[in-house]
Structures are given as C-alpha cells and as structure tokens.
Amino acid sequence: MANHYEALGLGHRQFDGSLTAQDIKQAYRKALLEHHPDKAQTGDTARSVDSITVAYKTLSEPTAKVDYDRELRLQHARNKGGDKIFHTGLDIVDLDDLDYDDKTGEWWRGCRCGQDRGFIITEDELENESRYGELVTGCKGCSLWLKVLFGVEEDGEQDIQTAS
Incomplete structure (x- = not known):
C-alpha cells in the first residue's frame, strides 16, 4: 500500500x-x-x-483519514517477524497523565527526546478512536510512541474520560 502522505509530499x-x-x-x-x-516543470512524474x-x-x-491513520500506525508498529506489534520506546499512559491546554483544547506531554510538546492529542482524535479506548501517537520530534488509554462515558453527551 502506497503511503498517501508521501504521495502528497507530507511524509x-x-x-x-x-x-x-x-x-x-x-x-x-x-x-x-x-x-x-x-x-x-522538472519532468518528475514518478507519482501518478x-x-x-x-x-x-x-x-x-x-x-477515511482516521481509519487510514490507524492502519498506518499499525503498519509502522508491526515487527517484521510476524504479527507481533513492536513499538520502539512505547510508553503506556492514562489520559489524566497528560497536561491539558484550555486555550488549544489539546492534551500534551513532553518527550524524553527534549521536545516540549512531543505528544499532542486533540479531542477529535480521541472521539475518532473512542470505539477502541486507546490512541497510539508518535512523538513530533523522534521515533518514540505513546499509547493513551481512555474511556467514553455517555450521559446524553459523549465525554472523554480517563481509563481506570
């Protein structure tokens, strides 16, 4: 499967x-x-x-983007030896372990690579992954990964809750 981000120059x-x-x-x-x-202009027609x-x-x-992103994350995480999932530097945390920025409406966490907001998660991302109760995201500055566990509590409105 060709990487859609690379096809658009957004790899x-x-x-x-x-x-x-x-x-x-x-x-x-x-x-x-x-x-x-x-x-x-360059004669480069490598991509169709x-x-x-x-x-x-x-x-x-x-x-479609949410489904594609999830599949892409899983593809990047697969060990070449089989179906085992392997993440280099995978930390597993609860949503309440992250800081919340009221201005941007984002949860964030610094990374050990030194990136202040290496991991940023939006409410839309959480809502899109609510059926799984977890979100795997990569650091913006390195190859480390963060798995965030959370739950959805439904009381008329959908609210993202931390996992217990």
Whole structure:
C-alpha cells in the first residue's frame, strides 16, 4: 500500500495531529503540479496523478483519514517477524497523565527526546478512536510512541474520560 502522505509530499507530517484540511488541499495541488505529465516543470512524474488523487480523497475525508491513520500506525508498529506489534520506546499512559491546554483544547506531554510538546492529542482524535479506548501517537520530534488509554462515558453527551 502506497503511503498517501508521501504521495502528497507530507511524509514528514504523517503523525502530525495539527495537519489541517487546508494543509492537505495545498499539498494535493502542489503534488498535482509537480507530477502531472502536462504541467511538471522538472519532468518528475514518478507519482501518478491517480495515486495523488486517491491519497487526497482518503486524507480529506475525516472518517477515511482516521481509519487510514490507524492502519498506518499499525503498519509502522508491526515487527517484521510476524504479527507481533513492536513499538520502539512505547510508553503506556492514562489520559489524566497528560497536561491539558484550555486555550488549544489539546492534551500534551513532553518527550524524553527534549521536545516540549512531543505528544499532542486533540479531542477529535480521541472521539475518532473512542470505539477502541486507546490512541497510539508518535512523538513530533523522534521515533518514540505513546499509547493513551481512555474511556467514553455517555450521559446524553459523549465525554472523554480517563481509563481506570
């Protein structure tokens, strides 16, 4: 499976929770110009327009993006020796172990690599992963991983709760 983030030139941001729909749209347009046979200025048409379009359609649709991101995380985590999941530097924490920023509405935690907010989790990400009760995210500055456990309490409204 071709990496959709790389197809759009966003390979360096594939685990970036702050990637917006506008960022994806701009990357799509840029990738089309760079790789379209009629418009490419460098002659580099290594990526097909079809693969760029499929990547954009997947990453621009929120539900498809969540499913794709989850599968991508699992692919990156798989050990080459089989179906065992292996994370280099995986820490498992509860949601209440993270700091919460009222201004941005994000949970965050520093990483041991020195990145102050290496792990950033949004409420949308938690809601999208609510059926699993866990979210695996990579550090923005290195290859370390964080598995955040949480639960969803339903009292008329959905509220993200920490796991007990």
